Amino acid sequence: MPGVKTRWLNDDEQRTWRAYLWTTRLLGDALDRQLQRDAGMPYTYYMILATLSDVPERRTTMTDLATLVYSSLSRLSHAVARLEERGWVRRSPHPDNRxxxxxxxxxxxxxxxxxxxPAHVEEVRELLFDPLTDEQVGQLREILRALWARLDPAPGKPGPYPEIFGPEA
Incomplete structure (x- = not known):
């Protein structure tokens, strides 16, 4: 944007930014590899199944599911089609609105x-929580809370998982 002064990252911010980028990339890749190896599915499929397991009657609209898994409707539709082929998810018209x-x-x-x-939770524990102290886990949650507050696509509305950050969120 013309006329806007760029607020460049200082050396410490740049190191932190790169550490964040690579760590989250490595963590996501490791969790995806574990699920592919142990369950024969990518992380995306696991998140869709886990999310559906948490909603009432294990059923929700595709639009709501896209919101819950932070996906576009078209990307979600493609993934759900693959899950349908495996017999793990079923799509149907809403009885009141086709x-x-x-x-x-x-x-x-x-x-x-x-x-x-079980294997997925063990991998999450081993890669994310075991290297941290209880105090560091709390600090990480507070850092993520601050980032969530800035990034939340629907600020002021209850998010899909209000329990993530606890009652004071």
Missing amino acids: RITLAELTDAGAAVLAEAA
Whole structure:
């Protein structure tokens, strides 16, 4: 933008920024590899299954599911189509409005999720929490709370997971 002074990162900020970028990339890649190896699915599929397992009746609209997994509707539709092919998710028209599509976790999908979850949780624990003290975990949560407050796509509205940061969020 012409006439706007660039606020360049200082050396410490630049090191922190790069550390954040590479660490989150490495963590995401490691979790994806673990799920591919142990459960035969990418991380994206796991998140869709886990999210559907948390909603009432294991069913929600595709639009709401896209919001919950922070995905575009078109990207989500593609992933859900692959999950349907595996028999893990079923799509159907909403009974009251046929223009709305529902996504539902099938019993087979719930079984796959239950099978995949223990190894996935162990990997999360080993890679993210084991290297940190309890105090550092709390500090990380507070840092993420501050970032979430700035990045939240629907500020002022309750987010899809208000329990993430606890009651004071």
